Amino acid sequence: MSLPNQHTISVMVENRPGVLARVSGLFARRGFNINSLAVSATEDPEISRMTVVTTGDTRELEQIIKQLNKLIDVITIYDHTDENLIEREIALIKVHATVENRSEIMQLTTVFRAEIVNITPSDETMIIEITGDQNRVDAFLETLAKFDVLELVRTGKIALVRGARAT
Amino acid sequence: MNGAEALVKALKLEGVDVIFGISGGAALPIYHALGDPENGITHMLVRHEQAAAHMAEGFAKATGRVGVCLATSGPGATNLVTGIADAILDSVPMVAITGQVPTTAIGSDAFQESDIVGVTMPIVKHSFQARNANDIPRLVREAFYIASTGRPGPVLIDVPRDVAQAPVDKFVSPKEVKIRGYNPNTKPDLSELEQAVELIRHAEKPVLYVGGGVVSTEAHKELLALAEKTDIPVTTTLMGRGAIDDGHPLSMNMPGMHGTAYANWAIRDADLLIAVGVRFDDRVTGNLKKFARNAKVIHVEIDPAEVHKNRVAEVSIIADAKDALRELAELCPEKKHDGWRRQIAQWREEQPLFYDKNGELKPQQVIEELSELTDGQALMATDVGQHQMWAAQFYHFRRPRQLLTSGGLGTMGFGLPAALGAKVAFPQQEVWLITGDGSFQMNLQELATSRVYNLPIKIALMNNHSLGMVRQWQTLFYDQRYSGIELPDVPDYVKLADAYGCLGLRVTKPEDVRPALEQARATNDRTVLIEFIHDADEHVYPMIPSGQSVEDMRLQPRKRA
Ligand SMILES: Cc1cc2nc3c(=O)[nH]c(=O)nc-3n(C[C@H](O)[C@H](O)[C@H](O)COP(=O)(O)OP(=O)(O)OC[C@H]3O[C@@H](n4cnc5c(N)ncnc54)[C@H](O)[C@@H]3O)c2cc1C
Ligand SMILES: Cc1ncc(C[n+]2csc(CCOP(=O)(O)OP(=O)(O)O)c2C)c(N)n1
Numbered sequence: 001m002s003l004p005n006q007h008t009i010s011v012m013v014e015n016r017p018g019v020l021a022r023v024s025g026l027f028a029r030r031g032f033n034i035n036s037l038a039v040s041a042t043e044d045p046e047i048s049r050m051t052v053v054t055t056g057d058t059r060e061l062e063q064i065i066k067q068l069n070k071l072i073d074v075i076t077i078y079d080h081t082d083e084n085l086i087e088r089e090i091a092l093i094k095v096h097a098t099v100e101n102r103s104e105i106m107q108l109t110t111v112f113r114a115e116i117v118n119i120t121p122s123d124e125t126m127i128i129e130i131t132g133d134q135n136r137v138d139a140f141l142e143t144l145a146k147f148d149v150l151e152l153v154r155t156g157k158i159a160l161v162r163g164a165r166a167t
Numbered sequence: 168m169n170g171a172e173a174l175v176k177a178l179k180l181e182g183v184d185v186i187f188g189i190s191g192g193a194a195l196p197i198y199h200a201l202g203d204p205e206n207g208i209t210h211m212l213v214r215h216e217q218a219a220a221h222m223a224e225g226f227a228k229a230t231g232r233v234g235v236c237l238a239t240s241g242p243g244a245t246n247l248v249t250g251i252a253d254a255i256l257d258s259v260p261m262v263a264i265t266g267q268v269p270t271t272a273i274g275s276d277a278f279q280e281s282d283i284v285g286v287t288m289p290i291v292k293h294s295f296q297a298r299n300a301n302d303i304p305r306l307v308r309e310a311f312y313i314a315s316t317g318r319p320g321p322v323l324i325d326v327p328r329d330v331a332q333a334p335v336d337k338f339v340s341p342k343e344v345k346i347r348g349y350n351p352n353t354k355p356d357l358s359e360l361e362q363a364v365e366l367i368r369h370a371e372k373p374v375l376y377v378g379g380g381v382v383s384t385e386a387h388k389e390l391l392a393l394a395e396k397t398d399i400p401v402t403t404t405l406m407g408r409g410a411i412d413d414g415h416p417l418s419m420n421m422p423g424m425h426g427t428a429y430a431n432w433a434i435r436d437a438d439l440l441i442a443v444g445v446r447f448d449d450r451v452t453g454n455l456k457k458f459a460r461n462a463k464v465i466h467v468e469i470d471p472a473e474v475h476k477n478r479v480a481e482v483s484i485i486a487d488a489k490d491a492l493r494e495l496a497e498l499c500p501e502k503k504h505d506g507w508r509r510q511i512a513q514w515r516e517e518q519p520l521f522y523d524k525n526g527e528l529k530p531q532q533v534i535e536e537l538s539e540l541t542d543g544q545a546l547m548a549t550d551v552g553q554h555q556m557w558a559a560q561f562y563h564f565r566r567p568r569q570l571l572t573s574g575g576l577g578t579m580g581f582g583l584p585a586a587l588g589a590k591v592a593f594p595q596q597e598v599w600l601i602t603g604d605g606s607f608q609m610n611l612q613e614l615a616t617s618r619v620y621n622l623p624i625k626i627a628l629m630n631n632h633s634l635g636m637v638r639q640w641q642t643l644f645y646d647q648r649y650s651g652i653e654l655p656d657v658p659d660y661v662k663l664a665d666a667y668g669c670l671g672l673r674v675t676k677p678e679d680v681r682p683a684l685e686q687a688r689a690t691n692d693r694t695v696l697i698e699f700i701h702d703a704d705e706h707v708y709p710m711i712p713s714g715q716s717v718e719d720m721r722l723q724p725r726k727r728a
Contacts, residue, residue, distance in 0.1 A: 014348065017296075022288060029289045059475065066472035072293040072313060075348045 006035065007061050008087065008159050010078040010167065011050040011068055012042075019073045023050060026071065032056065032064050036089075038156030047075065051158050078167045080159060087159040090131045091141065092117070096148035097126045105147060112140045125150060170300030171196040171331040173338055174264070174324075175206050177307035180340055183235050185209045185226070185591055186264075187219035187584075191239025192279060193266030196331035201237075211591070211620055214612040216243050218584035220250020221610070224259045225588025228571045229546060231385065233314050234259070234588065239266045241279030244325075245286065249578060251321045252290040256575025257406060258379060260319035262310050263287075269329035270298065284325050292320030300333040304340035312344040317351025318470040319383060353469070355486040355494050362482045363441075363465045364498045370439035372507045373399045374462070376422060376451075379406030379574070380444015380469060380488045382567040387411065389492035390443070396496055398504045400511055402430040404445055405574045409564035413543070419511065420520065423451035424711050425556040428722060429514035431709070434459050435717045436510075443467040444488045447477035448575070449714070457716035467491045518709075520560050523726055528677045528701050530554055530629045534561035536681050537599065537627065540688065545597040546571065548586035550606030551579045552636040554629040556707040558601040580609030583626070587613060590622040597688065598624045604654050605634045614667035617694045625687045626696040628660060631703040639706050643721075664696040672697045 013019045020039060027034050035053040042049045054064060061081070068074050097105050097119075105126070109116055114130035130140045134157060141152070161167035168176075174197060178186070186208060190198040201210050213219045216238040223234030238247050244265040254261045268277040284294050293313050295306045303326070310322040367373060381390055387410050394401050394417050401411045402422040411418045419430040434440065440462040445451070452458035455477055466473075466480035467488055474483040484491045522531040534557050537545070543563035548571040549555040555572060564570060571589055573581040586600040607628055617624060629635075634652040641649055664671025670690055674683045674697055687695040708723035 018284065018288075021285070025288050059479075063472065063476060070470070070472055072346060072349045 005055050005057055006053060007056070008051065008053050008080040008085065008157060009065065010080065010159065011052060012075045012077070013048050013050060014073040014075065015041075015046050015048045016073060019048065020050070022071050022073060023068065026067055027054075027064075030063070030067055032060070036156035038158050040158065051156060053157050078161075080161065080167070083167070084162050085159045086162060087133045087157050088131055089134055089137050089155055089157050090129065091137050091152065091154040093128045093130070093141070093144055093149060094125055094151040095128065095144060096124055096150055098124055101147060102126075105144075108143055112136065112143070114140060168335045168338060169196065169200075169331065170297065170303050170326065170333050170335060171200040173300060173303045173335045174307060174326065174331070175200040175203075175208065176338060177304040177340055178235065179206060179208060180304075181233070181307065181311045183208055183233075185211060186235045186237050187211050187213055187222040187588070188237030189213060189216050189219060189239070189243055191243050191266065193240035193268055193328045194237065194243070195266075196328060197237065197264070197266060197326065210237075211616065213584070213616050215610065216246030217249050217580065218610050218613045218616070220247045220261070220263065221253070221578075221581050221584035222588035222591070223261050223263075224250060224254055224257075224581070225548060225571050225585030226592050227259050227261055227588075228585070229568055229589035230592045231383065231568065232260070233311055234261045235264065236261070237264045239279070240268055240283070241281045244283040245281055248287060248290070249576075251287055251323065253573055253576040253578045253581060254321035255290045255292065257573065258319050258383060259321065260314045261321040262314050263321060263323045265323065265325050266331070267296065267325045267327040270327045271329065273327065284323065287323050290321070291323050294323035294325065296325040297327065297330045300330050300335045301337070301339070303330075303335070304338055308340055309344055309346060313346070313349065317349075351469070353485050353487075355484050355491045359482055359484045360491070360494050360498060363484060363495060366439055366463055366465055366482060367397055367399075367441070367495070367499050368502070371504070372433075372437050373397070373439040373441060373504070374433050374437040375399050375401040375441045375443065376404070376434065376445055377401060377407045377410050377443045378404035378445035380467075381407055381410040381492075382444070384444070384487055384489045385567050386444075386489035386492050387567050389489055389496055391415075393492050393496040393499065397499050397502045398508065399441065400433060400508065402426065402433070404448070404451055405559055405572060407445065408559055409567045409569040412565045413563045414565070419515075421559055424453065424713070425560065425707050425709065426451070427515075427520055427560070428518040428709050428720060429511055431711065431717045431720060432514050433511050434462070437462040439463050439465070441465045441467070442480070443492065444469075446473045452477065453711050454714055454716045457718070518722060521723060523723070525726070526677065528675060528680065528699060530699065530701050530705060531557050531561050532677055533627055533629070533680055533684070533699050534558055534601065537684055538563045540681070540684055541597060541599075545569075545599050546586075546589045546593065548572070548582045548589060548598065548600045550582035550600075550602040551577045552603045552606060552634070553631075553639065553705070553707050554601050554603045554635070579606040582606060583610050583613045584616075586624045587617055587622050590624050591620075594622075600624055600626045602626060602628050603635060604628060604630045604632065608654075611663070614664070614669055614694065618668040623691055623694050626694065628696060628698045630660070630698050630700050631705070632656060633703045635703060636707070638703055642704075642706070643710075644712065660696060660698040664694075667694075669694040669696055673700065674698065675700045
């Protein structure tokens with residue numbers, strides 16, 4: 001589904017000050033890529049989950065995981081390469097919606113099962129929210145590109161593996 | 168009891184009896200606690216915090232115990248940085264303690280505030296900032312555990328002043344350390360061991376390439392057992408020197424950039440490389456694609472991240488080298504490699520380590536004579552440069568922990584404090600520092616420490632009036648354009664030694680080398696500094712230029728007939 005050499009990993013870390021700096025610093029220092037990063041709470045208040053999307057060949061990915069494992073605050077790492085994932089990203093898109101194109105935008109929004117979450121008629125803008133896997137969000141953004149996109153914000157990916165196994 | 172007192176008590180519980188450091192505002196509560204004569208910890212006041220860190224390293228490298236250094240916030244802490252960086256690259260167990268501005272002032276650019284946890288994040292194995300005085304005993308315990316287990320390394324404990332002064336309700340130090348993200352104890356996997364035995368059994372031209380990991384776990388006996396039983400020649404990296412006695416017929420001395428020709432040729436032709444506690448550093452491998460290109464690799468490593476990092480291994484054994492070597496020595500059948508051994512002996516005869524004895528004083532001669540006089544038994548610290556390589560090549564090492572040198576970071580100025588740290592650990596042993604005029608001037612103020620704490624060491628300062636190693640590269644690869652390498656004749660080292668209450672000697676002729684060394688050996692009431700003056704054109708050979716391979720090795724030119 002995703003780009004070649006793109007990997008999603010979940011890094012389970014101690015919920016402590018400085019952990020994010022340790023993890024992101026390691027990526028920077030060793031020249032590893034971070035395509036996206038989402039840090040969140042988990043079912044256990046002492047543990048945070050960092051969902052990282054990174055690019056690299058198998059050997060690079062192996063190094064990334066091994067080097068991350070050396071951080072004392074890293075508890076476990078799940079490599080989701082080739083796993084059956086549920087993955088989600090959210091994007092909020094603010095577009096300039098004129099009387100002429102508003103209905104087209106609304107139609108596309110419906111097609112993509114996105115949602116219009118705000119309309120400010122006075123200055124002809126609306127904010128659309130889309131939630132989905134990377135491909136869906138990408139496709140929607142591509143579709144909207146022909147309109148006048150004023151602002152765009154997008155979260156990092158979060159992911160869980162289907163089934164009972166902890167991931 | 169306050170936080171600082173708990174800190175000192177916790178250190179004592181870890182068996183700490185000496186700390187190297189310099190005090191200052193944010194560290195005052197800690198110094199107050201340290202100053203209590205009851206606590207049984209000696210504090211040694213150095214003259215620069217960098218030296219405190221290197222002394223802790225020297226102490227740690229010589230003993231295998233955790234070295235401890237201490238500094239105040241801000242400039243004190245940042246002065247430790249080079250030593251911490253040195254310790255992470257050479258895997259030295261060290262705990263660095265820094266004072267910090269009060270928690271209430273953190274983040275306000277307060278006087279002498281520096282975010283030392285942030286500054287050192289990329290160069291520590293782990294770090295802590297104490298936020299609550301009650302946590303201090305646990306942090307200390309965890310710090311020592313992390314620093315000394317698995318792949319050793321430096322751990323920082325930053326202690327804000329208010330935390331140091333806050334009352335401790337109850338001193339609780341956990342009996343056992345449990346850190347769920349850190350499990351350093353791995354045992355060799357049987358199936359990997361069996362595969363390794365198969366490879367060893369079928370190898371015809373095997374080489375044992377061993378390094379710092381064997382030294383730090385003191386697996387020399389296990390190494391010897393395996394090497395002798397399977398008749399496999401051994402080459403020891405700069406950090407592995409002493410893992411096998413250089414007098415042993417299986418020893419091939421050092422590999423790599425300035426390794427012996429025969430070790431490098433053996434690696435070139437090897438069909439099996441048994442890499443133990445080594446990290447395929449570029450100073451050893453040069454061009455990785457051409458390194459040991461005919462060999463399969465068995466990699467014995469405690470740090471999984473080192474396996475396949477630079478070189479893919481056919482078999483990897485993630486374990487302590489001592490356990491792995493013991494098992495391998497047991498499982499491997501006896502074997503003889505007469506032809507292979509003969510080949511190496513022949514290479515060695517053709518191209519031994521040698522230097523041009525042209526009637527001038529040669530630095531290699533100094534090391535050679537020192538090796539003879541001390542019967543290879545002295546503790547040898549070095550600085551960084553040509554003299555370091557000559558010390559590694561020409562001193563006859565006998566046991567692990569004998570060579571104290573900065574390999575990974577290559578820190579000039581490491582030597583003097585490291586030698587002093589070793590002398591603190593082993594006051595009865597003969598400790599030598601081999602240094603250069605460039606390196607020595609980076610931490611020479613520690614002669615005061617040697618004087619004040621009565622740490623009499625012996626210093627051989629190879630004076631070529633230049634940054635010799637850099638000059639060598641400029642000679643060979645940069646058109647002999649000598650740029651920024653001259654060290655004119657200041658200071659007068661004999662007077663300098665005298666000014667610090669040390670004995671200073673100057674030697675310029677080869678025949679005076681031995682008497683001077685003997686005089687130094689006989690002088691034990693103070694540090695002796697011998698300045699050996701030698702020519703700047705002397706080069707370290709063999710040399711494989713950076714990034715190249717054994718085919719490009721340059722050899723010591725033969726004397727013209
Ligand atoms: C001027 C200069 C020139 C140099 N030239 C050379 C040269 O010609 N030849 C040379 O060899 N070096 C040379 N060096 C040193 C070089 O830079 C490296 O420091 C050195 O080669 C690394 O040694 P090592 O591979 O033994 O690894 P170390 O840095 O000593 O690392 C030890 C390895 O062992 C592992 N380990 C630790 N504990 C254990 C254990 N208990 N069990 C198993 N594994 C363990 C660690 O994880 C690590 O991977 C030079 C340095 C300088 C400054
Ligand atoms: C702190 C530091 N700065 C710079 C260097 C780069 N460097 C490596 S060797 C060397 C020259 C060392 O000169 P000296 O100590 O006189 O030893 P020599 O090579 O002459 O034996 C220099 C500058 C270094 N290794 N460390």
